[in-house]
Amino acid sequence: MQLAVLADIHGNLTALNAVLNDIKGLNVDKFIIAGDHIIDCPQNNEVLEKIRSLDAYVIQGNREKYIMEYHNELHDEWKEYKQMSAIVWTYNNLCADNLKYISKLPEQLSISLPKMDSIRVVHGSPFDISEKILPHEHAEKIEGFLNAIEESVLICGHTHEAWNKVVNNKLILNPGSVGVPFNENGFAEYAVLTWKEEHWTATHHQVEYNINQLKQLFFLSGLYENCETWCKLTLQSIKEGKDINMEFLKYAYDLAKKNGYSNSKLIPDCIWEKADEHWFKK
Numbered sequence: 545m546q547l548a549v550l551a552d553i554h555g556n557l558t559a560l561n562a563v564l565n566d567i568k569g570l571n572v573d574k575f576i577i578a579g580d581h582i583i584d585c586p587q588n589n590e591v592l593e594k595i596r597s598l599d600a601y602v603i604q605g606n607r608e609k610y611i612m613e614y615h616n617e618l619h620d621e622w623k624e625y626k627q628m629s630a631i632v633w634t635y636n637n638l639c640a641d642n643l644k645y646i647s648k649l650p651e652q653l654s655i656s657l658p659k660m661d662s663i664r665v666v667h668g669s670p671f672d673i674s675e676k677i678l679p680h681e682h683a684e685k686i687e688g689f690l691n692a693i694e695e696s697v698l699i700c701g702h703t704h705e706a707w708n709k710v711v712n713n714k715l716i717l718n719p720g721s722v723g724v725p726f727n728e729n730g731f732a733e734y735a736v737l738t739w740k741e742e743h744w745t746a747t748h749h750q751v752e753y754n755i756n757q758l759k760q761l762f763f764l765s766g767l768y769e770n771c772e773t774w775c776k777l778t779l780q781s782i783k784e785g786k787d788i789n790m791e792f793l794k795y796a797y798d799l800a801k802k803n804g805y806s807n808s809k810l811i812p813d814c815i816w817e818k819a820d821e822h823w824f825k826k
């Protein structure tokens with residue numbers, strides 16, 4: 545039995561197609577897709593349609609949660625902020641069918657296959673959809689995460705860093721990110737879980753794809769003109785394999801604080817624009 549494990553596609557159909565093409569050469573029985581399918585890159589409907597066409601175990605990530613919260617009118621103010629424009633654009637462009645599909649996705653899954661060790665799938669951690677588990681920063685906490693679950697394998701995404709580790713006979717696996725991977729070469733990432741000799745083993749895979757083609761889709765889709773700053777950051781993150789969006793957010797929040805907006809949860813557009821100007825001049 546072989547399972548392909550994907551996470552954090554973030555609307556990047558170009559990378560997803562490259563990964564699926566790579567997987568064709570393997571003997572994969574089923575897919576696990578661990579959330580953040582959409583937002584940040586332009587082809588959100590296409591990615592969801594592709595996922596729906598696969599035989600896959602699928603959960604929500606924090607991006608899908610944002611979409612549902614926005615849909616349920618919990619964040620009407622988001623439409624007034626450039627900071628949130630990629631979420632709002634994605635929501636406004638999502639087909640009704642795809643919205644319904646993500647609304648029905650569970651936050652976590654427990655997979656039990658006959659005569660095989662069970663697998664827990666989460667996006668962040670077993671406790672929180674947005675909690676990061678990083679192998680070096682959270683070395684002591686990892687045992688706690690694994691003790692907290694009944695299953696023998698914990699699959700998580702969210703950090704866009706590929707790694708796996710066996711602790712007390714339990715396996716923790718992050719397949720990395722298909723759409724916005726944080727690595728040295730910018731290649732799309734996924735993992736394969738293989739059941740052999742009474743246990744699961746993980747292998748990591750990287751696939752090169754055409755980033756220029758992806759870049760053109762940012763323009764053609766209208767995403768770029770609606771969310772210019774966020775798109776420039778996302779493209780830089782993909783090119784450099786680093787979380788530039790997060791670095792920019794820190795910078796913009798600091799700038800907001802310096803300008804007397806210390807209590808605002810969101811960054812006012814006047815600060816956002818100033819931060820953009822400074823950032824891309826660097």
Ligand SMILES: [Mn+2]
Pocket residue numbers: 552580605606607667701702703
């Ligand atoms: Mn995430």
